[in-house]
Amino acid sequence: MQTDSAVEPxxxxxxxxxxxxxxxxxxxxxxxxxxxxxxxxxxxxTKAQELHLAMRTEGITFAVYSETEQGIERVxxxxxxxxxxxxxxxxxxxxxxxxxxxxxNLFLKDIYHEQRILKDGVISAQLIYQxxxxxxxxxxxxxxxxxxxxxxxxxxxxxxDGRYLILEDNLRTPSGVSYMIANRVLQRRILPEFFTKYxxxxxxxYPSLLLQALRHVSPRGRDQAEIVVLTxxxxxxxxxxxxxxxxEMGVExxxxxxxxxxxxxxxxxxxAGLQRVDVIYRRVDDEFLxxxxxxxxxxxxxxxxxxxxxxxxxxxxNAPGSGIADDKAVFPFVPDMIRYYLGEQPILDNVPxxxxxxxxxxxxVLAHLEQMVVKAVNESGGYGMLMGPASTPALRAEFAxxxxxxPRNYIAQQVIPLSRHACYLDGELxxxxxxxxxxxxxxxxIDVVPGGLTRVALTKGSLxxxxxxxxxxxxxxxxxx
Amino acid sequence: MLSRIAESLCWMSRYLERADNTxxxxxxxxxxxxxxxxxxxxxVMWRPLLSISGSEAAFAQYYNATAITAQNVxxxxxxxxxxxxxxxxxxxxxxxxxxxxxxxxxxEMWQGMNELWWMVDTRLKSALPPxxxxxxxxSVRNEVARFHGLTSSTMxxxxxxxxxxxxxxxxxxxxxxxxxxxxxxILLPDxxxxxxxxxxxxxxxxxxxxxxxxxxxxxxxTGMRPIDVAQHAIFEGDFPRSLQFAVDRIQRALEMIGxxxxxxxxxxxxxRLLAHLSHHSAEIVLREGFHEFLQGFLxxxxxxxxxxxxxxxxxYLGAEPCAT
Numbered sequence: 030m031q032t033d034s035a036v037e038p039x040x041x042x043x044x045x046x047x048x049x050x051x052x053x054x055x056x057x058x059x060x061x062x063x064x065x066x067x068x069x070x071x072x073x074x075t076k077a078q079e080l081h082l083a084m085r086t087e088g089i090t091f092a093v094y095s096e097t098e099q100g101i102e103r104v105x106x107x108x109x110x111x112x113x114x115x116x117x118x119x120x121x122x123x124x125x126x127x128x129x130x131x132x133x134n135l136f137l138k139d140i141y142h143e144q145r146i147l148k149d150g151v152i153s154a155q156l157i158y159q160x161x162x163x164x165x166x167x168x169x170x171x172x173x174x175x176x177x178x179x180x181x182x183x184x185x186x187x188x189x190d191g192r193y194l195i196l197e198d199n200l201r202t203p204s205g206v207s208y209m210i211a212n213r214v215l216q217r218r219i220l221p222e223f224f225t226k227y228x229x230x231x232x233x234x235y236p237s238l239l240l241q242a243l244r245h246v247s248p249r250g251r252d253q254a255e256i257v258v259l260t261x262x263x264x265x266x267x268x269x270x271x272x273x274x275x276x277e278m279g280v281e282x283x284x285x286x287x288x289x290x291x292x293x294x295x296x297x298x299x300x301a302g303l304q305r306v307d308v309i310y311r312r313v314d315d316e317f318l319x320x321x322x323x324x325x326x327x328x329x330x331x332x333x334x335x336x337x338x339x340x341x342x343x344x345x346x347n348a349p350g351s352g353i354a355d356d357k358a359v360f361p362f363v364p365d366m367i368r369y370y371l372g373e374q375p376i377l378d379n380v381p382x383x384x385x386x387x388x389x390x391x392x393x394v395l396a397h398l399e400q401m402v403v404k405a406v407n408e409s410g411g412y413g414m415l416m417g418p419a420s421t422p423a424l425r426a427e428f429a430x431x432x433x434x435x436p437r438n439y440i441a442q443q444v445i446p447l448s449r450h451a452c453y454l455d456g457e458l459x460x461x462x463x464x465x466x467x468x469x470x471x472x473x474x475i476d477v478v479p480g481g482l483t484r485v486a487l488t489k490g491s492l493x494x495x496x497x498x499x500x501x502x503x504x505x506x507x508x509x510x
Numbered sequence: 511m512l513s514r515i516a517e518s519l520c521w522m523s524r525y526l527e528r529a530d531n532t533x534x535x536x537x538x539x540x541x542x543x544x545x546x547x548x549x550x551x552x553x554v555m556w557r558p559l560l561s562i563s564g565s566e567a568a569f570a571q572y573y574n575a576t577a578i579t580a581q582n583v584x585x586x587x588x589x590x591x592x593x594x595x596x597x598x599x600x601x602x603x604x605x606x607x608x609x610x611x612x613x614x615x616x617x618e619m620w621q622g623m624n625e626l627w628w629m630v631d632t633r634l635k636s637a638l639p640p641x642x643x644x645x646x647x648x649s650v651r652n653e654v655a656r657f658h659g660l661t662s663s664t665m666x667x668x669x670x671x672x673x674x675x676x677x678x679x680x681x682x683x684x685x686x687x688x689x690x691x692x693x694x695x696i697l698l699p700d701x702x703x704x705x706x707x708x709x710x711x712x713x714x715x716x717x718x719x720x721x722x723x724x725x726x727x728x729x730x731x732t733g734m735r736p737i738d739v740a741q742h743a744i745f746e747g748d749f750p751r752s753l754q755f756a757v758d759r760i761q762r763a764l765e766m767i768g769x770x771x772x773x774x775x776x777x778x779x780x781x782r783l784l785a786h787l788s789h790h791s792a793e794i795v796l797r798e799g800f801h802e803f804l805q806g807f808l809x810x811x812x813x814x815x816x817x818x819x820x821x822x823x824x825x826y827l828g829a830e831p832c833a834t
Contacts, residue, residue, distance in 0.1 A: 085628055086621045088609075263609050276613035287512050300516045300669065300822040301769045 043446035044191045045460065046112060057115050057508065060226035065110075065458075068222075073453050076109060080219050089211050089269065105208060106501030107215055109453045111223060112463065112483040119479060119507045122185065122193060125377030126467055127475045128367060130181050133200065133354045134471060135370040137177035141168050141350060151369050152362050156386065159437050160359065161407045162201070162352025164315065166322055170339050173246040177348040179310075180239070181469040182206070182481075186380065187448035194380045194445065196464065198363070200347060200355040202312045205482040206235060206468045207270035208502055212482070216504035228509040230479040235468065236277035239310075242472025243278075246344040247307040255304065256280040257297060259288070259311040271312050285313070290333030293340040308344045309334075315349045357406040357440045358384060381443050385436035394441040395432065398425045401441040402492075403432070416492060418444055447492055450503070452485060462486045464494050465505065479507035511614075516673045517823045518610040523677035525604035529597045530654040531685040532587055535559055535719050537647035540640060542715045543580070553578040559587065561692045562685075563595050580640045588643070589634050597650060601630055616664035619657065626653040672766035675759060676818070683756035684811055689719055690743055691804040694736075710734055717743070720751040740800070741792040753807060757783045760814070767822070775817035783810045 047058050054062035065073070084104045114122075139146050140157060141164075147154040157163055182203025184196040213232050217224065240256070247254035260271035262284050275282035287297050288306065296303035311318060313330070322335040337343045353359065361382045364375040383390040383401075394401055398417050405413035415428040432439045447462035454461070467481030483503040484494035494500040536559065543555055556578050560566045565586070572592035573582050590596040608615060608623045630650060638646060658678075665671050693716045713734035717723040720743055730738045747754045761780050770776055786807055795803045 086624050087617075088612075088620060088624050263606060268609070272609075272612035281512055281515075282613050283512060284514065287514050298513050300511050300513055300767070 042189060043462065044187050044189055044448040045450075046187070046448050046463065047110075047451040047460075057113050061111070061113070061223060064223065064226065070453075070456060070458070073109060074456055076219050077453065080107060080109065080215060083215065083218070089208075089215075105211070106485075106487060107212055108485055108487075108501055108503045109216075109220060110451050110458070111216060111504040111506050112450055112465075113227070113506045113508065114480065116508050116510050118193075121376060122467065123477050123479075125193075125375070126183055126469050126477050128371065128373060128376050129183065129195070129198070129363065130178065130469045130471060130475055132367040132370050133181070133198065133363065134175075134177055136366045137348070137351060137354050138175050139370075140353060141170065146366070146369055149369075151365050152359070156358060156437075157353060160353045160356045162315065162350070162356055164350035164353075166335065167339075167348075167350045171341075172338075172348045173248060173341070173344045176246060176471050177351045178354065179242055179246070179346045179348075179471050181471070182466045183469060185377070185465045185467065186445055188380075188445050191448070193377060195363070195377050196380050196442075196445075197357065197360060198355040199466075201314060201352045202347070203466070203468070204267040204270055204312075205466055205484075205502075207273040209468070209478070209480065209482045209505065210235060210273075212502055212504040227506065229506040230509050232478050232480055232505075235470075235478045236274055238470050238472070238476050238478065239274065240278040240280075242470050242476075243308045243310055243344075243346060245472040246346065248341055248344060249307050254307045256308045256310065257283045257288075257306050259283055259285070259309050259313055261285075261313050261317070265312075267312065274310070285317075285331050288331040288334070290331060290337050293333070293337045293342050295331070295334060295337050295343045306343060308346060310346045315352060318345070318349060352407075357382075357404055358386070358437060360440070380445055383441040385432050385439045385441065390441075391432065391436060395429055398429060400444055402444055403428050403439055403441045406438055406440055414493075416444070419491075444492070447486070447494075450483075450485070452487070452501075452503075454487070459489070461489070462492050462494070463503070480505035511669050511673075513823050515611050515614055516669075518607040519614065519670055519673035520677035520680075520818075522604050522607035522611060523674045524681040525600045525607065526654055526657065527678050527681035527685070528595060529600040529604065530651055531682070531689075532563065532595070532597050532600070533647040533650040533654075534721065535562065535689070536584065536587055537644050537651070538715050538718045540580075540644045540647070542711065552580055556580060556583040558692050558696055559583060562688045563587070563593075564688075565593055565595060568593055584638055584640060584643050588638060588646075598630060598634055601627055601650075611670075614670045616660070618660045618664045622653075622657045622660045626650075626657060629653060667766065669767050669769070672763045672768075673822075675763035675766070679756040679759040679763065680811065680815065682751060683753055683760070684808065686720060686743065686751055686753055686756065687804045687807050687811070689716070690740075691801060693719070694800045697736075713739060722749055722751055725749055737792045737796055740795055744790075744795065745787065745792060754787055757787060770821040774821050776814065776821040779810065779814035779817040783807070783814060786810055 047054060047062075049055055081104060084107070089105045136146065144154070146152055147157060178200040180203060182199040182205065184199065185193050186196045187193055210233055243256050244251040244254045247256070256278070257280055258271055258275040258278075260268060260282055262268070265271070272282055281297065283297055289296050289298060289303065291303070295306045295309070297306050317330050319332065319335040320330045321332050334343070334345070335349065338345050338349070361379065361384055364379060367373055367375045383394050385391045385394065394403070398415070399420065401415070401417040403415035403417070408414070415424060417425070420428075428439075447464055449460040450463045451458045452461045463483050463485050465481050465483050467477055470476045470478075483505040485501045485503055486492055486494045487501045539555065539559060553576070557566070560569050560578070560583065569578070569583075569586055569592075572586070586593050586596065588597045590599045593599070605623050605627045608620060612620060630653075633646060633649075661671075661674065665674070693712075697712055697716070710733075714723055717726050717739065722742060726739070726742050729742070732738065742749060742752065744753045746752045747758060749755055757780065761784065764770070764776060764780060790803060
């Protein structure tokens, strides 16, 4: 949100996580605030420098791809001031997330089997069949234990009255969880004194929860589970995370070329010959998984892996086809799914979202583009987006044309002024917009690690928090009772 | 272990060793030149370094053939870009391979690799004049040594460590043989010259290029004799940069990896390397020809590298699944 006076009156003051209106800290931030005042900001400057060196040494970096830069290596921009979530707030978030993921899983099972929700007219069949991530090929396949999105990353924001709202679901290969853990490790190392006034819930057991969930779906049983993490390779921007998770779980990190399928069984090629694989935590998209099935010119995939999955000889995590549940045009129906499958009221609401396939929604959005965020339904990482208040008339005209041409491909959401948080930037405490991505693991139970990744829009006034677009992150503290 | 990972471990240590050897050669040559009395041209002084890494042709293509100056060779052997064996690209590849095997090496090793990389990459953003270059090469050697130290004290002994050792010692055996071949040829172009008055400094530089000068002095009190230098650099099993030492370590590494049978191609190839050494002595080498002996050794090394492919890196081709 730029200081565009024509737009400003439409937007209300964003919620401030750290300060009350009069620039006093909120009660749960007071001990931290007092500590920062006592130590002085120059002490923070030293800490910031230590931090930068530590991250370079540890290779906590990611590659940025843009038109001008090919895979430039950047240090993960970590902000020194932690975000704090009080116990009671977290209890609501946790319950809401579990409810949501349970419903999304039932939706996926239904969509790839009976399709009751379509027959009952809750969601239009056309909307689903037009979804880019709907996979006709996998209808009637039964994944182990009927679980599809074993790992979900749900993006949550806070609106101007401080209410948590769901911004989007990420159910294909959500990334960032390694940064959640790296942030905690860095925070504790650089500023251990911050922790003394609080009881912060731990997050570093995430990989062991993940390992349990992966073992749970092993076709040969949890005690005979050869698990691998499948990465597109070292040039993928999330490669750091892939190595991190493989190492933490103590399993092999493989590329497509390390795997081979024989008689519908997946093997990895080792120095001692072929070794059977039971569970593949794949961090490659559906399209690149199996050249025989989805994308014939892919070099990344493993020929025959979908047949091995269909035969029940290997578990793929997340299950192929899960992407239809995080299609942004399906997103507005998630509250309906919760009511339909669980008979419950949604605990967490969606950000109000307009479907461009609905005539009245589209007319409204086109008339109010400068107040809208328009998103392409299958993009992620902040690509293919129109941020209305910060856009030029030419860009708005361009998006209006694209929406008219292919309404199924776009949705619009009201610009929500994301809540703000104090950040330490260039020697000062400044306010920046943030969001939250908690990670939900669906194994024998549904688990949510307390907290998640708090992403920060480091550019002043920006509402885009993606790391590929100049975003950073904070350690996220959920307080113990 | 995944074949791809095994191969990357090998290449990681191989590229490190290559950078280390290049840095040592450059450093010694620079220091030697400071006091050169012989009025040799720069081209004569620096051409051997290009020969050792087999990059004379690449150099001539990039610069012109008459441009063998200290500054150009420093640029070529350090930064590249026309030379893939230069220090900077070697270390970049070492780090890329370390990234591939990130989940197999210790945190300390990964950190050490990053520190090494950032030191070199940052330093090479500015020019490297000959009078500063020796200090830079010394710091490269120090960082590589530190990395080996971190490896030695933090890495589990086992298959992965075996492949790491293989890469190090295969490269070292190769480099030692090439250094000896090129330098010996210059020092003694004709076998008849053996026994003639020797250039003490040149022989000392050769030993220093192998970090073996002090050990040699301690052991041999009769001055710089080609037969003793050959004995030391080729057959001395306790000298860490000798051919004998490198081949012994390769054999041990194979034992540590332990998956190939005794009659596998790689075990047989190592056997032939050991036989090549044990069937020769310093006397025989000097009598029958240094160059011929070293070429024979390098051929056996090439056969060994090919055998690694068969036994470990491409072992799965057509293989039947293990019984698990």
